[in-house]
Amino acid sequence: MSDQPAGRRTAGLGSFDERRARLAEMFEATREIALALEREVTGVPGTRHSARLAEAVRTLRRESFRIMVFGDFSSGKSTLVNALLGQELLPMKENPTTAFTTVLRHADQPRAELYEDQVGSGGEPRQVSVGEFLRAVELELDDDDLPGESPYLWGVVYGPYPLLRGSVELIDSAGTNESRRREKVTLAFLPQVDAVIFVTPARGAFKDRDQDHYLRMLQDLGHQEIFFVVNQFDLIREREREDVRRRCRRIAGQYTRRLDRRVFFVSALDALEARLQDPVPPAAEWDSGIRPLEEALSEFLMHDKARIKLLRPAELLVREIVQLHRSIGGRRGMLTRSADELQESLDAGRDKRENILKGLELIRRVLDTWVEETGQLLATEVERFIRELTPRVGEWADDLPKLDVRLLRRDRMARYGDAIQQIDDALNRRLQLELHVFAEGEEGLPAFMHSREAALEQSILPHLHDFADRLEELRGELTGTRDLVDESTVRQLLHDMSVHVPFRVLSRTSPAASWTNAAGVLAVGGAGTAAGAGLISLGLVSWVAAPVVLSAGAVYLVGRRIVKSRLVEQAVTEYASVLTGSAPEIARQYAAECTEGLARWAAGLEQELAGWYGRLVADTEETIRKLRDGRDEAERDRRALDGWAGHLNAIEGDLTDFKQHVLDEMR
Template identity: 30%
Template structure:
């Protein structure tokens, strides 16, 4: 990447980094308060779930395009070095996760979860025609010292194919919906082919309309007049699919050559303008979601800490025997709470078992229905077309079933999650009442500590726009199609030499059942994974209030027994803690308001090309 491109990232991402450090500082202040109160579990949760998560979060940038669109050259231009193999045929056989590393490194992650490091120079083994086995590979993790990757960006390079409708299902349904931005590559010599138009309309725009950046590659191959004509055509056609499309013409080859030679100064490749827009979008639009989520969780922690400070203040005035008795009462109550939590967990298991059983029955019915249709399908197809038609029929029919089934499963799981959250909130309110009575505070307001953080635990950046149900449906569908599609589309090809119809009727049911045998366990696995996250959340949320108050009381009791502080000193501590907490709450509330405050009016982005009547004339 050239110096100009590197400089273009500094402003927006530098501002985001500054904000991120401020948010981290505010959370660490809460952590210090929790530690001083003796709330060990809360202190650990702040560090584990908030501070560390914020530090580890990355912007996911996904590159999509048909082969021969210069995709590998474009990715290399973003990296500022020819790190990945380039060719005139499809080169990327496996998904590449490109992250920052001080030295080039590579790891292959297999479908079964096994990881295996290998020399960076052997990355090209995973290109088309290499000696690797992409079907066994989940993705390739590549570390590289590129400035763009250092700025909290994970670049996902997807396999280029000759038809995007054949793109790997897990890219379409899993990677793209969860991406923070999608770079959709178009070829300057053949802008918006019909296959690309269909893919955009049927797949991409449904889940990612607000985060697509269109990149026209090989811009330097056109002369000035051709460039004007091509840009006008691209804008006109894209405007029919998406309002106000963002379009950048680039010459990745020119940018890469400059970077390799170490040239600096102004350039006409279009890459600096693209990088400027991209980093600004990630920092200002997607970055705010990450920071807002962390600040919202911080305010939830403030509420818990306030409960702890109140408990400590009341404990100071109690006699040691009285304090011990109340701690014992709360401990027993927490043990009783464990029974309520277990009841919620059993309910989750029962409903999940029902969802999986229903899905299995639906799968069996689907297979039986398709097998019954096969004689008519085979008889109606012309003999010479059967070899191509039958696999397509099986794949298309399965995809339609899978889309409907995954939506049904996701709807059921989302309803289960919402019901569980509501029940746990009711349980927490009842716990708060009992704690208040035990501590002698009488009736309390409905618990204001937020326990509905399940969305956060599932990944708020992705769920901000699509919701738990849609996200799970996409991920599940991608997993099912990735398993079944190769079996359905390829297993029958090449087998029909001679008696096409007879062999089709014999072998198609076997192929369909083989696909179902793969898909059934995958449904169970992914539903169980969702249920496990919900189960873990129930345990954490259900015990949280009791545990934090108990830890504070025991800390106060231990200090009293040890004679470390007298009552006056402890009261002073509580007053200081209360003042610090109030200041922390004000700081976080102010930061959150400023995060979403309207930005000052500024000149339109010169780097962002939009559809305008003047551009088309």
């Protein structure tokens, strides 16, 4: 590393490219310090700070300006992108439909690329047509109606999109809180984007416990220009809209300074439908709310793109420098003492260390108990909902499609197989809808999980505070530096739980035993299931053969109508019966999956807390070894730490001047 600090050279920054090059120099200088410190502390360079700084430099040097459309799955992100582009390009359905994250770029000729490797890995793409890309990006469901896994992690679509002229890229993310694999790719893109459009559904806007977590993450990445889109606003009743607007603006105001040009209430679907018409109806387009958003984006890209391209990474660099100063201060504090003094402090803190470990064990027990209780209560809650749902299954018959009963075929299943499958498909779709409402509605599963979160906070927050306070007290005695542990830091540990709770899987759960098992039973000549036995014992299968022997066309047609009526009636009855019998198993399976996710989160939290303590003790013991091996090695470390701190101070001063200079010139 050069002995000359990168700093105090802001006068005459020149062109945008010169400014960007100057900021990249500051990043590289800071990264050198981070690499050296990581090698000193962990022996493993290229972790934590240095990795984030390297990613930020790549983003800074990229010529394009990336805007990510970010939010929970099924919040209407793809529909919003389609509306902004004015064409139905990306898949839009009620259930999760986007198989991977898509980058949209301007080009004269449409084409596409598919990537099987993680973003930034340098893997070669597969060149495809836009049509082939669209088939790949739509999420396919497997035989159990669960989303399958695409072989591709992300893709790029090129086309003549006016909004994206001037090297602008729009990223349609696969979303969060649905698939860990797809969410991992979404989060990998976040450090690489320059601005964010945060989409939240109007019903329950900003209420999901994970949104606070993700918004904090955006802040930590230096994002100060976030466009908030409250989508599906047409679903809010007229008399409630002003209250929703007021509440959303209040929450968004914590993350943006320009509410008038950063918060929008939109119906993306209405906007898209209006823009697909020729000519576009101006009133419908305006009422959808898309125009104000589009105008704000255009203004932003025209006037603020260069400023944000520089200031967002500059904000990130400020945060990284602060963290590096803290790490250096702690290490430097240990080296000011003798080996005996440090060992004495470590020994004197034995009681504190034992109390820290006891506190960690207590936290583990509280978490394990909470996870187990949550699984049990969740199973009860889901089973209760399904049992309350089954009496209404009879009403679903009104929505069944036109059935295909082929009475002239002699084989029973050849006659009724298609009709039975149609009924089963329709009933399962209705069940999915009911479960989706339960999984998403404010009075359903979210309310249950919020209550469980509240119970966890009440039981564990005091222990987390005690653990953090004891750890910082020990750190203060060993290093002479101590950070105050605020409430938000402790609560953030619990907010991270959201990405491990697969509660929306419930909306894709089907009965464990479908009544159409009768089809398989009849096909092999047996009657082993309750559903098959019910159909046969009530005479439906044998009775419907009667119209086959009647030759009169009129009688035959009447017979078909009677057959369908009886078939639907019996099918719905059997479906309700099997659903009731399956309720405990459906509830058990879902609760087991949820418990597994929560247990992984709890284990991760325990590991993180143990790591805090373990690193402090290991660093202390390593410092004692160096002090005892000879003052020369310790003195070299002190000089290195002082040198790094001096370099960081110079970079920090340069960065402050740089930010002010950019703001003054670009106002």
